[in-house]
Amino acid sequence: MTDDVAPAPSIRSLVLLAVPAIVIGVVSALLLWSLEQLADLLEQVLWHGLPDAVGIAPDSPWLTIGVLTATGLAVGLVVQFVPGHAGPDSATTELDTPPPRLREVPSIALAVLISLAGGVSLGPENPIIAINGAIAVALCARFVKVVPTKIAVLLASAATIGALFGTPVAAALVLTGTVAAVRGGGSLWDKLFLPVAAAGAGALTMHLLGAPPLAFDVPAYGGPSPADFATGLLVAAVSAGLGILAAFVFPYIHRGFHALRHPVLFTTLGGLVLGILGVIGGQITLFKGLEQTGELIANPGDYSTGQLALFTIVKIVALLVAASAGFRGGRIFPAVFVGVALGLFFQSIIPGMPIGLAIACGAMGIVLQATKDGWMAIFVAVAMTGDITLLPLLCVIVLPVWLLVTKAPELAVKPPAISDSSSP
Template structure:
């Protein structure tokens, strides 16, 4: 028996992704700085228009001053559009969120009119103009210094970075570009395709909540604002647990072959059940079942488990998962994998008590689910859902990158079904 290998693009390798990650990270920093600079300038001008000048003249800024300032703002923007090179770029009412890169000569005028509008109180956000500015700059820089990267790729990097900066989470950018990619490849809006599935999933979720199903989130210490060091700590934790998951992945076909050497299904499931019973006896009920309720038990009072106990719990659950998956039992692997991640996260947190527990547990869950599910979205969702702290999301979206490089070329966590020839050979030898 062999493990199933995913279909991959031969042009996309971990080395290429790693090399492109460096300029991609730089693009993110640059785009964020440009956005920050524009917003800081707008805030300074806004303070002058709405605080300093009214205070100096003893004017109520909530009265006729509003009319005056917005009128003058409109006048100033109109003049800028008339006289500045490029005329402030295309009308935002006619543009999409992400469009073709503008000529560089239009950017100063676009920045000026955007600044005036933001400071003057115009009811528009900075998203279209700042995406256009960043896209034009990054595409130009890449064309000059890294010409081997296509204009489309550099445009996507700049636009994604700007969306991530605007909305404070990389998920927003990923979701936006999921829709764009779907529209390019298949035509139409992604949400047209997702409408019915989302409706069905939403109704099912609400129904489960109304029926009293336990939530997929637990009370854990608050994470707090992200810190730069957390990215390093989280990456180390996620990668370490990913390696543990890959070791379990390597053992999976070995366990599968060992149990299936018994040949008869009844014998396989019986022996498998026996092994699981022994494991449950050793580890206790907390190492049994699918793991959702047991996660709650672990997280309810983590202090009652020392490092040795948590290591035993995680180890037994890993073996139990491999045995159960190999012994013809029907069921999924995501829930037990999540339990393993929680146990390993608590183990690391116990060994290094100065680390934030929510961060460590989330990163551990991310690492193991990434191996078992091979789905970055699912791994991110579960990792953040367990502690239920959205503040973790920006850090997790960076932490997932090195973990994914470890997983990207690994086999899937499943066994390839036997080919007709293998089945025939097995039948003859049996």
Template sequence: MSAAGPARPMPAPTVRTLLLLSIPALLIGVLSALSLWLLDSIAGLLEDAVWTALPSAIGVDGASGWWIFLVLTVTGAAVGLTVWLLPGHGGPDSATTELVTAPLPPAVVPSLALTAVLGLAGGVSLGPENPIIAINASVLVALVARVWKKVPTELVLLMAASATIGAMFGTPVAAALVFTGIVAAAPGGGALWDRLFLPLVAAAAGSETMTLLAHPQFGVPMPAYTDVHWPDVIAAFVIATAAALLGVAGATVFPTVHRAFHSLRNPLLVSLAGGAVLGLLGVIGGPITLFKGLEQMGQLIHDRAEYTTLQLVVIVLVKVGALLVAASAGFRGGRVFPAVFIGAAIGLIATSLVPGIPLPVAIASGVLGMTVAVARDGWIAIFVALAVTQSVAVLPIMCLAVLPAWLVVTRSPQWLIRSRADADGLATPALKPTA
């Protein structure tokens, strides 16, 4: 409510309006998926060059500790130089931004894209979600403003973000869950599905385009789970709560770590120091703890018999440390994908300690607890847990396990740095409600 009184509800869109706006929504979906695919493809080519082709050409082991340290340190220097010297300075610090924020000036996009590609290819423990949503939103808002001037900027932003989320997860369901809270909290009239219609059109177009281009696979093969038993529910409560507590612990020290790195002031020094620390953590944890964590999660679950409980604990602690450092040291990227890896590793620790816990239940519970702590969204945490395990039978258990996990995180610190500009009312506003 403003000083002038409550916002006047807007009339619900007509069927004709929804049909007409479906055309730009479809195009926004396709373009968002193409942008994500292009970013991933460039990062993948650079990753292969740095971690496979170059070591092979010079006769070294790309998985050796000294190479991991060298690549991550050089990556930190490259990101620091980009943020320091290039126009746009890599956009806002990802540690200070929500998943969906107001569009950036288009001039910021090239340096933001470069920092994201460098981090993804260099093995930094961050995902692509924050940068690619910001890139797509900024470009598409500017484009639609020229072509379809009557389409509201906020609607374009919602469609671009929804399309990008749909493309990342390969389904519009994730976008529906994320944006339910946004559109429900926004002023305006009409049924919820009237207001979700266009973002879901964009999300469906984005997910189908990405499926055709790259066939993304979020799920991990694991033993089937069909029968729910009460001990499984109790185990899910314990695992999800433990994972949420670890996520809260990370959020508690996040401002301190961020402040420590940024006390170096110069962006080059901040990211160079972060790259060196990430390199040391990579030496300790090994290649399995590098990158955003999606492929590494599948590898870890597939090879779970080769890891002892202690090794799994080390992997979890190293990955949490790597996420803290990467998010604090000026790298641009999202925190959800590394959180999913950490949650899966926590689930493997649980099955190592108590072999009777079904693997899908343990993995889903760990993913749910860590994701709800990092993303602060119960719906997306349930969706990701279900997507990883590909087991419908775990859904009712996750709907119960999210309750104690949410009680842990609801009044706890967030994985978000409140910048000085934010305190002054100058920061880029977030559209995603804060718990």
């Protein structure tokens, strides 16, 4: 009955393969850190240096519209004319999408660098996982042939997720389903050993480089009450419902922009629309959303109920526009901002609702819909608050919300059935 099951990997093989896993982890983190540092420098030039030089106020609506429109034009030029065409359309990719060809990597890095610096409402996760995956495959094929291509991709994904969230736990949770599906002997942790090694190396490298941890100062929860399940479920369900609505309209918005056919046209138009949305929602609704989420959590009393509703609506629309208009980036970080803003909105109108519960459930609902991954949703919810006492209640609330999202459309656009690799 077990003749076709491969033996468990030996300790020696795990130890030997841990070396390239750790190297991939360190390299992946360094590439992520370098990309974010360059984006920060370019952001300072675009949003502070140039305005100061020409005498424009940093909060000028014309600056917001101008920078984002110019960002759209620049990304469109990369997508249309730079060799590699910035890789696949980010609207069609997920965290586990196979990596692009190595020759596409420079154009992907350039497009995501411009998008991050220009204030586009997308995160770095999808492109940097693609970049690190392509580089890991190339390095292993050249120097460490004992590491198969699929394992190299898995290690690069784990390393990048660990670096993005500052902990290997996120990678272990996200990749549990993937490695469990791999046929072979040994325990689940035999299969997770190398990805966790890569993720741990990536996370530790980011900490050593001084990257801020994914943690915010939120008042302690203190324990569940009978009303908390109902209010938490309400917030998580509405958050997931907003994600479902976004997933439903996503292909139509994507189709509308791409009807213009030329990337320069639809990314420039997308940048203009993002600029107008930025004027409506304010600069807190720009960029990938992680730092802006921290601003919301740190100063919830600074925003009215109406402002929180506006932030939620503007950011989800900006996410859809950015992802539809050809910009390169991931959807998780801006989705987290949407969920946190929505959670704070409900916390402002539900008397006595704990702020940590509101934030966690708001983030969990939309991330669950965006990723279709319960582990990732629970992890992000706890990470937003840093409060482990929320975990038992979140594990219960996630179950009915999962029933809501499991058959819902994904927050992604299906790639064309036949693609021409030479076209953008």
